[in-house]
Amino acid sequence: MVRVAEEWFAVCGGCEVSILDIGEPLLDLLPSLEFVHMPVLMDHKLYGQTGEKSKMEIPDADIGIVTGSIRNQENKELAEEMRRKCKIIISLGSCANFGGIPALGNMYTNAQIYDTNYRNDTSTEAGENPSEGLPALTDRVYSVNEVIKVDISIPGCPPTPEWIASALVALLEGKSFSLPERSVCDDCPVVREKKAKVDIRRPLQAPEFTPGRYDNMRCLNEQGILCLGPATRTGCGGSEKTPRCIKAYMPCRGCYGPIRDGANPMVDMMGALSSVGLDPKQIEDRMATFNRFIGSGRLRPMPVR
């Protein structure tokens, strides 16, 4: 019996749904897993079942799964408690691994975020920033591995259920787990001719494709539609391989994060675009686009324009 604890920080819940999307194989795994703490599915409380404890407490576990980015002090304390109580920490999803979409918030100060939300929204009756009994925000969005040591990273927004299942099975067998260090393009079935047909343009119209097929569609970058496949780790398609957004005839936006630790997707993308004759400078909102899911250590407040 392997004991599992699961916690979420600043989340959307998509990673948790992805765990459920393992489907029936998850039921087959259940006899070997004992969930001891998982707020989304069970009622174990942090301060005792009737709130009688003054200290936050998570039960000891063999595996701790954490999702979401760190956005406030409480997230941070919870992450530290998970680290103390769990032998192996899996950081699940792009928020936990690179800040995810919430890290776009790192382009703004907390003050700007508060102002927008509590004073400048069209339907809001301006008020003071809420604070009573609420945790203080951290100065920016952090990924989990910036706050605690992480043993296994499973990126993705959300991660493909197959990878989550593979990781759990590997751990049950006492093995390690990691994703391949290849790009989305390596698994993409489209046709590449190494030369763009047209200049880069915004995805405001459909690319050319045959409904029901992918193998005869020209690479989206070569069709002038910005796709972040070249600088993004593959894996979203699972064993089927075909990238999920490509399946919808839509370009990749980088949700699996950099191909390997230490890669610089911004530079890699510029190179990939230039090599097929495209001008990256024509891309609108470059900084936020190239760092859409990976802003925790990369995006900063910009000078007010």
Next chain:
Amino acid sequence: MKEIVIQPVSRIEGGAKITITLDDTGNVADAQVNVLELRGFERFCIGRPVEEMPRITTRICGVCPWSHHLASAKACDAVFGVTPPPAGRKLRELCNSIAFMEEHILHFYFLSGGDFVMGPDADYMVRNVFGIAQKLPDVARNVVKVRHMCAHMLEIIAGKAIHPTAAVPGGFSKPLTEAERKQLIPMAQQALELAKFSIDYAKKSIFPAYIDVIKTVGVIKTGFLGTVKNDGTMDMYDGKLRMMDADGKYEDFEAKDYLDYISEKVLPWSFVKFPYNKKWGEFSMDPENPQGIFRVNTLARINVADKISTPLAQAELEEFRATFGRQVQATLLFHWARLIELLYSAEKAIELLNDPEITNTNTRVPVTPRAARGVGCTEAPRGTLIHDYTTDDKGLVTSANLIVATCMNNAPINMSVKQAAKLLIKDGKYDQGILNTVEMTIRAYDPCLSCASHDLNGQLACKLDIVDADGEVIETLTNK
């Protein structure tokens, strides 16, 4: 004075705590649900190309990404001034129906089911889906299978089930092939079978056993908001908004005019704002005389709709009305209403899959950036959802206002929690079963705190402070 803090509120989406304050005699003086998270979407969407919004705002919520995806795509349609071709619209609607099924199954069985199948005061280690899997293994396996199948259906149609990309300004990026359509029909039939089983099972084995709890716990008096077609038929994808008061008087209005009705209060103890209907007077959560409060989500939609367009769900609606009347205020009946909607969504999905237009390859029109404002509104599983964007002439977002279903239920959730706490906690006596029953009133709303806290940071704070007459906090129950 004593404070009871329940933290986290569990088996809901996102994080919250409840603070219950008890007076000297051990009775409830106050109760609050505090949302602890804030992420700031409305700020960090500024400057983004508006066509990227349907792909960014999905991340407000991974449980209802389709609702944000579609509301966002509709807001983009309005910004660009285009109408999607019929097949594009129908594919969006089909995905919405399937997403509703998946969500409602998830909520009824995985999140709330433990309370009813195992009992509100069952041991907390079995009062959950794992307990259900032990007690009703065949039901659990089928539920897991069908919910997963709904996700798979969305993958077939859109390439990706969670955080999809296929709804685009001007329509839908991926036409449905005939082979895919044929593959989907038996799946939708299976989902319909589960929907039929669920409502029958609940009516026989669950609701009768809890009818006293249903009629008393969490009951408050509010108005309701939902989407209807011109003839008053329930609609989940598009229509007019109907704002109905507790007596049944209503006004229908276009979603783009929502600012004439909805205003949001900021209160110091929650990151989530409190929307209310300003046409009904000044905001007040006083349980004796609430002002401006309306509810959204399943029960609200069932209350405002005159009828449902599909036969099985219509029959269920008639039975529900014959039993409980029309402006139904019992909070736990959100569950019953949810099962009627599950049936409707399955029937609707089959209807759309049999629509000859659904496989038309013309699913998308091109768009051109311009300076404009656009409002997109749809019914999310958890209630009415509004996205409102303004763009500059390059089509970059200059302001975004999001009013999310769970925010609209923020005040009602707080009122229901307070009502339940007052009803159940007497003379300082409470245990984990009683506190869980208080939590059940939150669960009935199927709140999505990630959605609600899109503003900065993903948790609802619910805090039950137990405080004596001197204002001394004796105990706090929170979801911290």
